[in-house]
Amino acid sequence: MTLLSVNNLGKAYRTYRSEWQRIARWFFLPVKASEEHWVLKHISFNIQPGEAVGIVGQNGAGKSTLLKMITGTLQPTDGSVHVNGRIAAILELGMGFNAELTGRQNVYHAAGLMGFSTRQIEEAIDDIETFAEIGEYFDQPVRMYSSGMQMRVAFAVATAFRPDILIVDEALAVGDSYFQHKSFERIRAFQREGTTLLIVSHDRGSIQSLCNRAILLDGGTVIKDGPPEEVMDYYNAIIAAKENATVTVTQREDGSVQTRSGSGEASIRSVSLHNIAGEPIEYVQVGETVSLKVAVQVNNDIPELVTGYMLKDRLGQTVYGTNTHHLGCKLEQVSAGQAIEYSFRFEANLGVGSYSVAVALHTTENHIACNFEWQDLALVFNVVNVSKAEFVGLAWLPPTLEETR
Amino acid sequence: MFGMLRGLWDYRGFILSSIKNEFVARFARSKLGGLWMIIHPLTQVAIYALILSNVLGARLPGIENKYAYALYLIAGIVAWNLFSEIVSRCLTIFIDQGNLMKKMRFPRIALPVIVVGSCLLNNLLLFIAALVIFALLGHAPNMQMLWLFPLTLAVVGLALGVGLVLGVLNVFLRDIGQVVPIVLQVWFWFTPIVYSVNIVPDYLKGTLDANPMYALVSAYHNVMVYQVAPDFNRLAVTVAIAAGLMLLGLFMFRRASAEMVDSL
Numbered sequence: 001m002t003l004l005s006v007n008n009l010g011k012a013y014r015t016y017r018s019e020w021q022r023i024a025r026w027f028f029l030p031v032k033a034s035e036e037h038w039v040l041k042h043i044s045f046n047i048q049p050g051e052a053v054g055i056v057g058q059n060g061a062g063k064s065t066l067l068k069m070i071t072g073t074l075q076p077t078d079g080s081v082h083v084n085g086r087i088a089a090i091l092e093l094g095m096g097f098n099a100e101l102t103g104r105q106n107v108y109h110a111a112g113l114m115g116f117s118t119r120q121i122e123e124a125i126d127d128i129e130t131f132a133e134i135g136e137y138f139d140q141p142v143r144m145y146s147s148g149m150q151m152r153v154a155f156a157v158a159t160a161f162r163p164d165i166l167i168v169d170e171a172l173a174v175g176d177s178y179f180q181h182k183s184f185e186r187i188r189a190f191q192r193e194g195t196t197l198l199i200v201s202h203d204r205g206s207i208q209s210l211c212n213r214a215i216l217l218d219g220g221t222v223i224k225d226g227p228p229e230e231v232m233d234y235y236n237a238i239i240a241a242k243e244n245a246t247v248t249v250t251q252r253e254d255g256s257v258q259t260r261s262g263s264g265e266a267s268i269r270s271v272s273l274h275n276i277a278g279e280p281i282e283y284v285q286v287g288e289t290v291s292l293k294v295a296v297q298v299n300n301d302i303p304e305l306v307t308g309y310m311l312k313d314r315l316g317q318t319v320y321g322t323n324t325h326h327l328g329c330k331l332e333q334v335s336a337g338q339a340i341e342y343s344f345r346f347e348a349n350l351g352v353g354s355y356s357v358a359v360a361l362h363t364t365e366n367h368i369a370c371n372f373e374w375q376d377l378a379l380v381f382n383v384v385n386v387s388k389a390e391f392v393g394l395a396w397l398p399p400t401l402e403e404t405r
Numbered sequence: 406m407f408g409m410l411r412g413l414w415d416y417r418g419f420i421l422s423s424i425k426n427e428f429v430a431r432f433a434r435s436k437l438g439g440l441w442m443i444i445h446p447l448t449q450v451a452i453y454a455l456i457l458s459n460v461l462g463a464r465l466p467g468i469e470n471k472y473a474y475a476l477y478l479i480a481g482i483v484a485w486n487l488f489s490e491i492v493s494r495c496l497t498i499f500i501d502q503g504n505l506m507k508k509m510r511f512p513r514i515a516l517p518v519i520v521v522g523s524c525l526l527n528n529l530l531l532f533i534a535a536l537v538i539f540a541l542l543g544h545a546p547n548m549q550m551l552w553l554f555p556l557t558l559a560v561v562g563l564a565l566g567v568g569l570v571l572g573v574l575n576v577f578l579r580d581i582g583q584v585v586p587i588v589l590q591v592w593f594w595f596t597p598i599v600y601s602v603n604i605v606p607d608y609l610k611g612t613l614d615a616n617p618m619y620a621l622v623s624a625y626h627n628v629m630v631y632q633v634a635p636d637f638n639r640l641a642v643t644v645a646i647a648a649g650l651m652l653l654g655l656f657m658f659r660r661a662s663a664e665m666v667d668s669l
Contacts, residue, residue: 013667014664014667019577019578020578022577022664023574023577026656026657026660026661027660068507071510072510073506073507073508073509073510073666074507074663074666074667075662075663075666087510091508096505096509098426098430100429100430100433100434101426101429101430101433105422105426105429108422109419109422109423109426112416112418112419112422112423113419113505113509113511114509114511115415115416115419115511116418117415117418118418118421118422121418141433
């Protein structure tokens, strides 16, 4: 039995020369839309019970439109969606919460909105209260809640009843890490009991660890559907291609702004991270040996060239930094027109998370005297833990353990 | 159509709890809470009664009670208040709940039903207050008042019909949201609520007859003030108009449902 089948699905937003023409159409008058904007076209796939499917794609690829049509809030323009079972979505938690009502009253309201009868909610309310773990606050007005508490209650309601399909937006943070773990544990438990997961994410790590299939959307169509590993590689290739085409863009996708500065006697042509086999990578395993390659173009004759880099964590704290001066490899009397490629090979003994690389070209041991080019956020990569035992922190410092009694 | 009703039935718990929550939320952090919903129309009555009855010396023929004008006003306001509240809330319901409609899947028709339920609750409170005032002014409740049940239904039908049509249109043409309050105000004065129909010049009476609210308001007057049965011929026309508008409203709602979410 197919749990979810999507057939030739398409969604167009129509604009009319006048809204009256739109209204005339409801009364079966033959009016043509002045403009049709297709955000999704020819989407077809089937999902079987128990699968865990990652939906990936860049912003604007049509992920949320697709999900809205699967949940049924948006009507397709073309094609159809068939669902054999109940869908629950953890996309917007706390929708429809009323700040003046207590947590308990809001639970009744929210679960009612999901289509449960008062009796069903009465049976589940104790579990919801226990799961949310907010104590006496459960009977206080929601306006007195911290945002984390609100999330807890909202998540507890959204997952109070095991659905046949659970749609999860991975970027959605459910409060503190304790609760995040707890909620993920619940999602995994659902999966074990047979719930199909649809996970929307940008994060390769979670797609690969949770899903057994991934669907890649780009420009409103499915361009790849298969094992997560393969699909994510393809996805990264697309992103890489797009990034190269738009070198001048300095506002990054996450909203941070990349800064370049310097006098320009020498410039950074490219910064990339490679694995031992020499393939460019964005995801690094804990402890993996990688090479940071920095290609430099010298534009003017310069007496000395030192190239340095810094690894920063997601909060911008420097984790490690060095330069060719300290490494004993500074170049002297470099003439214009030369191209230099550095390869910094190191073991990524880093904790799980996202890191950025800043690269600088300068003279002497620091960039204060003469700064040719300084580039923040020259590269962003993620460290994932695939093979090592679980640990916390920024660094991988594996101990050997001795125990005496 | 059948599916719509089933959706409503499945969501009855949600609809009831929404009506209750709205009521409860109104009392939160407000001492008089829901009473404000009664105080507002009653103040309106007091103002008209004071100014028009005392200052302008309006007298109502056909009734002995010296507070007759106040009774007349209250009866009219009970009817009008229900009508205008449903219309003006249906007008913006889809826009106000746009976010919810975009994010959650539920029978959309529940939204206007919740509006009707909550307006009926307000109207009940207002009606009870009206009965108390009637009793204080020496006008006991009578059997004719049982007509108020079908009359209330007729007002709801007409208001829901108008409200649905305008509410759906308002999603696409936002000017409607601005125009309707003005139209409602004009409509209020074109309905004999503040004045008696006897003082209307003959050449305007035809215009008055075309107003479906006229039949309803005068039926309220008949049963609450004059203690006689309503005029059925006139009511029949209004009920037919209400039914027609309801059907039109539901039809437009169904046709627009898909596009509504796109436009919100």
